[in-house]
Amino acid sequence: TDEDKKRAKQYLEEAKRKTLQKSSSSLEEFYRSLEMKATLSFANDNNFARVHQLIWKTNQFNLTTKRYEESELRQILAANNYEIMLLRLQDKMGESGITGVVIIKKEKDKWEIENLMLSCRIIGRTVEFGLMRQIANRARKAGAQILEASFIPSSRNQVASQYLGQSGFSLKQTLPDQTQKWSLNLSEAQDKIPAAYVEMIFE
Numbered sequence: 001t002d003e004d005k006k007r008a009k010q011y012l013e014e015a016k017r018k019t020l021q022k023s024s025s026s027l028e029e030f031y032r033s034l035e036m037k038a039t040l041s042f043a044n045d046n047n048f049a050r051v052h053q054l055i056w057k058t059n060q061f062n063l064t065t066k067r068y069e070e071s072e073l074r075q076i077l078a079a080n081n082y083e084i085m086l087l088r089l090q091d092k093m094g095e096s097g098i099t100g101v102v103i104i105k106k107e108k109d110k111w112e113i114e115n116l117m118l119s120c121r122i123i124g125r126t127v128e129f130g131l132m133r134q135i136a137n138r139a140r141k142a143g144a145q146i147l148e149a150s151f152i153p154s155s156r157n158q159v160a161s162q163y164l165g166q167s168g169f170s171l172k173q174t175l176p177d178q179t180q181k182w183s184l185n186l187s188e189a190q191d192k193i194p195a196a197y198v199e200m201i202f203e
Contacts, residue, residue, distance in 0.1 A: 010121065034197075038130060038131070040134060060156060061159050064150055087101075100117065106139075106142065110146040113148065116131075130198045133200070136184065136193060140186040150182070151179075166194065169184045
């Protein structure tokens with residue numbers, strides 16, 4: 001994919017970010033100086049290959065590490081009660097491409113994050129909280145009252161283990177297979193989800 005071809009350039013950009021962070025007096029100054037902008041869009045035939053690749057390659061920041069076969073993912077893409085949201089991130093150092101995927105199941109009174117994954121190249125810059133704010137906003141405006149999500153622990157996704165709790169979700173149940181069920185009251189979402197130093201826009 002195009003993202004693979006850009007990988008060497010992105011490594012150099014990341015090195016510049018680390019240099020900038022070392023010279024910043026605080027994390028907040030560092031975040032603000034990056035001038036981050038995230039573009040949100042939805043999966044389609046043109047970006048399907050990258051979506052499928054990211055699902056299979058992302059391990060560390062992946063809430064369930066569930067792998068979707070191409071046929072299964074296309075069924076989700078075609079379903080009226082699902083949406084697949086994509087995130088692209090850019091800052092003054094460069095463009096990171098499609099580095100986030102969220103699969104959402106929509107019902108009248110609740111939305112469920114069936115899976116959420118972000119490339120390890122962009123986590124830790126508050127982007128993850130900006131993304132959750134956008135999901136919560138869209139769910140509330142659609143009439144939902146509850147946002148649900150699952151976390152399935154594995155040996156590789158412990159980086160994401162605190163994410164739902166940090167985003168204001170409450171743990172409601174742990175199933176025998178260790179699947180954790182989390183829930184967020186959307187009337188409280190904006191107060192509970194941490195602030196993000198990134199501008200979020202929809203294509």
